[in-house]
Amino acid sequence: MAEYSQVVKPPPTEVGVLGWLRKNLFSTFFNALLTCLALYFIYFVLRIVLSWAFVDARWAVVTTNIKVFAIGRYPYEEAWRVLVCVGIIAVLGVLTAILWRFKDSPVRRWLVGAWLLSFPVTGILLRGFGDSFLPGVSEDLWSGILLTLVLAIVGIVASFPIGVLLALGRRSKMVAIKVFCTVYIEAIRGVPLISVLFMSQLMLPLFLPESLRLGTVMRALTGMTLFSAAYTAENVRGGLAAIPRGQYEAARAMGLNEFLVMGLIILPQALRAVIPAIVGQFISLFKDTSLVVIVGLLDLLGVAKAVTGQQQFIGLQREVYSFAALIYFVFCYAMSQASRRLERTLGVGER
Amino acid sequence: MERPPAGTVHPDRGPIRPSPRREASSFGQQVIQFLLDERVINVLVQVLFTMAVLAVAGWMIYNYVQRGRTFTFGFLGEEASFDLAEGLEFSPTDPYARAFLVGVFNTIRVAVLGVILATILGLAAGIARLSDNWLISRIAGVYIEIVRNTPLLVQLFFLYFAVILKLPDITDAVTLPGPVFLSKRGIAIPWPVPAGSFVYWWPFVGVAVVLAIVLQVVRKQGEKRTGRPSFGLLWVFAPLINIPILGLLFFSFGYWWAFVTVALIVTVVLQVMRSRGEESMGRPGFGLLWVFAPLVIIPVLGLLILVLLGWPVLGSSPALLADLPEMVSKAGGVVRVEGGTTLSPEFVALLLGLVIYTGAFIAEVVRAGILSVPKGQTEAARAVGLTNAQVLRLVVLPQALRVIIPPLISQYLNLTKNSSLAIGIAFLDLYAVSNTMLNQSGRVVEVFIMIMASYLAMSLTISLIMNIVNRRIQIVER
Numbered sequence: 001m002a003e004y005s006q007v008v009k010p011p012p013t014e015v016g017v018l019g020w021l022r023k024n025l026f027s028t029f030f031n032a033l034l035t036c037l038a039l040y041f042i043y044f045v046l047r048i049v050l051s052w053a054f055v056d057a058r059w060a061v062v063t064t065n066i067k068v069f070a071i072g073r074y075p076y077e078e079a080w081r082v083l084v085c086v087g088i089i090a091v092l093g094v095l096t097a098i099l100w101r102f103k104d105s106p107v108r109r110w111l112v113g114a115w116l117l118s119f120p121v122t123g124i125l126l127r128g129f130g131d132s133f134l135p136g137v138s139e140d141l142w143s144g145i146l147l148t149l150v151l152a153i154v155g156i157v158a159s160f161p162i163g164v165l166l167a168l169g170r171r172s173k174m175v176a177i178k179v180f181c182t183v184y185i186e187a188i189r190g191v192p193l194i195s196v197l198f199m200s201q202l203m204l205p206l207f208l209p210e211s212l213r214l215g216t217v218m219r220a221l222t223g224m225t226l227f228s229a230a231y232t233a234e235n236v237r238g239g240l241a242a243i244p245r246g247q248y249e250a251a252r253a254m255g256l257n258e259f260l261v262m263g264l265i266i267l268p269q270a271l272r273a274v275i276p277a278i279v280g281q282f283i284s285l286f287k288d289t290s291l292v293v294i295v296g297l298l299d300l301l302g303v304a305k306a307v308t309g310q311q312q313f314i315g316l317q318r319e320v321y322s323f324a325a326l327i328y329f330v331f332c333y334a335m336s337q338a339s340r341r342l343e344r345t346l347g348v349g350e351r
Numbered sequence: 352m353e354r355p356p357a358g359t360v361h362p363d364r365g366p367i368r369p370s371p372r373r374e375a376s377s378f379g380q381q382v383i384q385f386l387l388d389e390r391v392i393n394v395l396v397q398v399l400f401t402m403a404v405l406a407v408a409g410w411m412i413y414n415y416v417q418r419g420r421t422f423t424f425g426f427l428g429e430e431a432s433f434d435l436a437e438g439l440e441f442s443p444t445d446p447y448a449r450a451f452l453v454g455v456f457n458t459i460r461v462a463v464l465g466v467i468l469a470t471i472l473g474l475a476a477g478i479a480r481l482s483d484n485w486l487i488s489r490i491a492g493v494y495i496e497i498v499r500n501t502p503l504l505v506q507l508f509f510l511y512f513a514v515i516l517k518l519p520d521i522t523d524a525v526t527l528p529g530p531v532f533l534s535k536r537g538i539a540i541p542w543p544v545p546a547g548s549f550v551y552w553w554p555f556v557g558v559a560v561v562l563a564i565v566l567q568v569v570r571k572q573g574e575k576r577t578g579r580p581s582f583g584l585l586w587v588f589a590p591l592i593n594i595p596i597l598g599l600l601f602f603s604f605g606y607w608w609a610f611v612t613v614a615l616i617v618t619v620v621l622q623v624m625r626s627r628g629e630e631s632m633g634r635p636g637f638g639l640l641w642v643f644a645p646l647v648i649i650p651v652l653g654l655l656i657l658v659l660l661g662w663p664v665l666g667s668s669p670a671l672l673a674d675l676p677e678m679v680s681k682a683g684g685v686v687r688v689e690g691g692t693t694l695s696p697e698f699v700a701l702l703l704g705l706v707i708y709t710g711a712f713i714a715e716v717v718r719a720g721i722l723s724v725p726k727g728q729t730e731a732a733r734a735v736g737l738t739n740a741q742v743l744r745l746v747v748l749p750q751a752l753r754v755i756i757p758p759l760i761s762q763y764l765n766l767t768k769n770s771s772l773a774i775g776i777a778f779l780d781l782y783a784v785s786n787t788m789l790n791q792s793g794r795v796v797e798v799f800i801m802i803m804a805s806y807l808a809m810s811l812t813i814s815l816i817m818n819i820v821n822r823r824i825q826i827v828e829r
Contacts, residue, residue, distance in 0.1 A: 024483070024484065024485035025484060025485055025486060027483065031483065031484050034482075034484050034486075034487055035484060035486055035487075038484070038486040038487050038490055039486065041490065042486070042490065173393075174393060174396060174397045174400075175397065176397040176398075176400055176401050177396075177397065180404060187803070187807065190803075190806060190807040190810040190811075191768065191802070191803050191806045191807065192768040192769065192771040192772075192782070192806060193768075194771045194772065194774070194782065195771065195782065195799070195802055195803065195806070198799075199799055202789070202795050202799075203795050203796060203799055206414070206415055206418060206795060206796070207411035207412075207414050207415055208411075208414055209414050209417070210414075210417075210418070283500075287500075287501070287502035287503070288502070289502075290502040290504045290505060291772070293775070294504075294772075294774055294775050301502070301504060301505055301508070304508075305508070308512070317508075317509075317512040317513040317516075317517075318509075318513040318517070321505060321508050321509040321512065321513050322509070322513075324505055325501045325505045325506070325509065328500070328501045328502055329497065329500045329501050332499075332500035333496065333500045336499075336500065
């Protein structure tokens, strides 16, 4: 059996770094040519970008304005409240990440409760309560990254119940409700967000009594929510469609009425199935919050635009907009990576 | 829920007894029983819902009227008294209606160009992302991730304020071969203008159209007779495009045209021979290279011969003339570009931004589509003896397209809707023009109805076209 022990090693050109290079970069003549072109392209782009970023760029415009980017016009003496809010959410996030694995224990229920409670708490912290304890900060003063986050989070959270109702309405057998929901969803999805935002800024006040005045941020939030609800509805409808008919029929056979079937059997399964889609929608909503700059709000992009107009930093648009893009990128990329992991671990249909 | 009449025997479940309703004794109980009937509830809920919607609408209209506002489209005929520098000709004395039209036209221009260019970019990036070459796939990946994870408006601001407006002044514009002048005033490019002999070009177009119709009829008849078309749709479109191009070449390049024509004929003959061989032997007699080589070699040879002989390469009366942009210095040191056509900086920024942004999304759509074709399909096709190109053309692409087209439609719709971000960089699209109209006339609701209607009309048109395409491509499921 000597010949079996004499295993011939693969040639050095097939394994290790060399083998990898050969396989992935130089497998054919054409591939090698492509590799060379690609290398030159990378060199060309990196030389421009790096020499600008490390030599020519004047990053002082970002470093001196970092507070402005973060909270904008929010009064600085009250900035600790924003920090506390971030702290609450960070602690909750870490706790959730650690404790969520304990299934069938009340921990999960507490966590959900804590998350639900965190909304009014952060809201009161930011908005202020009474005069002496937490002096009020009008939401029209919220700006910078703070406003971007508030718009995205409130937009998705507030749109969720409306979206679920719209989705159920669109599947309803009652013609009046079905028509209303379908027309609403399709009309909103057919027009750009910016027109919905403008509508909420300019048209909404005309249709409300003069006594009812909403601030610009409130109006933008209304617009975002109404817009986002139509997209949530379509996502939820996809989830509902994915539930096999047997589930519905079995639940009916158990003697549950329509509401209980929906509430106990169909919706829990459907909503679990649409979590990845909702996360995706949240990412695009987060990016879309930048549109409020067009209706004059100072979100991250709005603050960036205002900074480019500062006297001592005139003409530094590249630095400012690159920084804004970087912030958006970090948030969105982190979220999309997280959602990919979520999609894998969640495994739709898992019990 | 429909109930079978009481007493009927259900095949599976045995007799159905009448529901144990208590006899309604009093009028009150009768009313309650009536109200609890499912059909009655259905109608009641709908009536209540409609009334609630109408009430809210009525309340809103009441508030609107309380503010002393009216609703009329009469302002559309009034003088706009603002200027529009982009697109169709417009003067401040023109009515609002025309201003709106200019905006619609500008939006359509950006959307159509954007859709075409974004598809090309997205296709290239999607295929590059799947490339065997690690570097190429990584470059495409970085592009896709960066673009997808930053807002379009940030990209537009960057392109407009930080790239295009940072281009040099027109006095020292960047000159590219063409000539193309890049400056912060925009991009000046050569533009074709019809010359005197342009009218003689129309016969070529006519012949092409007639030929295409004839070919299509022949094709359809073959389909009727044998159940499958006698030749591919390609053979119908090829002359439709080639003959007009040949016509243009004929006028522009006198003698050289002969070489190009010969080359085309040789190519067609070779391709026919090739597919004949494929039919009889099961695989082509020679590679596709042999078909395309003459198409390149003969015209190049012809060009060389003409130059060597000293004969003119260009024809005496070209049908199209290139109107080249040129720098003109005016008195007082004013420099301007004349001739050609100048794309405004706003247009360039918007188009570039939309194409780069949507391209990244289309790339992901294309990638997912190609990956959705099971590997077994490719392997089976290879096992049957198809060539690489045939595997892609006959097996992979038709199946991938079915997955690609539906999300592609929504990307096209997104691009059209996203073109409304033009207002952020002052490009005068439908939305930006409407905004000016709205500020000047104060007709908020009316203008918004017009905006909504226009975007919905565009969305529906795109959906309609793409759904027709989609229907042709999808398999008929059992």
